[in-house]
Amino acid sequence: MVRGFCPKSCGMTQLISYKRHRFPPQIIAHAVWLYFRFPLSLRLVEEMLLERGIVVSYETIRRWGKKFGPAYARRLRRKQRSPHDVWHLDEVVISIAGKKHWLWRAVDQDGYVLDEIVQSRRDTKAAKRLLTRLMKKQGSVPKRIITDKLSSYGAARRQVMPTVEHRSHKGLNNRAENSHRPLRKRERMMQGFRSVGSLQRFTSVFSAVRNLFVPPNSHKSARATHLHRLQTMAEWKAAAGVLA
Structure with a gap:
């Protein structure tokens, strides 16, 4: 052995x-x-x-x-990494077997992927699940979250972390939106994903490796x-x- x-x-x-x-x-x-x-x-x-x-x-x-x-x-x-005081949240649609699913992702101010989860919904319940997972994994709440104009983020934030500042503006969320690009390239190379489980497993490893090798600056x-x-x-x- x-x-x-x-x-x-x-x-x-x-x-x-x-x-x-x-x-x-x-x-x-x-x-x-x-x-x-x-x-x-x-x-x-x-x-x-x-x-x-x-x-x-x-x-x-x-x-x-x-x-x-x-x-x-x-x-x-x-x-161990330094505390993440700003979370950028975004979601991207991915088609699996002809059905739409949403990959919800959170990155910090350096573009480091904090967490991501595949869900079949794009609503407050899905946004709340992402925020809850993030708080559990990070062990704290951020100083600020930044999202696009999707109202589900605001509703979930008020339920889960009401004291956290929330900035909702598409132009401020380029860091989260750009974080989807590497996975999009892999999706094309792999000709798509066969199941929700395979997407979740792949992106979990993919992001951990990318976090390690891509310089934040x-x-x-x-x-x-x-x-x-x-x-x-x-x-x-x-x-x-x-x-x-």
Whole structure:
């Protein structure tokens, strides 16, 4: 059995087991990283691994992503961040099997995804569920929430966090609206999602990986960006339990 390891500073105590897997943990983690980090299909990941002499089917890569992706994401989310005092909320429609569903997402002032949930409704009940989940996960309420003109946000805010400031203006919510773009690219590459469950699982891992690897400040110097990438790769390997 190969066990993952992470230093105590990472806050990751649960070990990841790669027992009964023919391929080494490093290859499994690399394949999962390629799939969730870049706009690649499973078949393209298969081809990239083949170029390195690693013969593995795209179906195996899909199973790796389904099994290990959520575990990696949970460990990445345990990384402590500074308090989020501004929440930007937005929802985007996604068609699954010909039926409309809504992906509700919250990001902070840096564009870091705080939470997202797939729901079949676009009303006050759905908005309230998002806010309730956010408060539970963040352990606090924000200083301010920013949304578009959808009235459901205001109604839910009055029920869940009446003392929090609410700014409702489409022009102020570009940060949340722009957060949908990476997933839209993946949706096209994957030719859509087959079920609500598959969308929820994928976006949960996808956002956790994106939060880690995308620098919050796009105006960093080339050296700072390089150092950020080295640090995030080390954190990814720690989360996957493949530190050398």
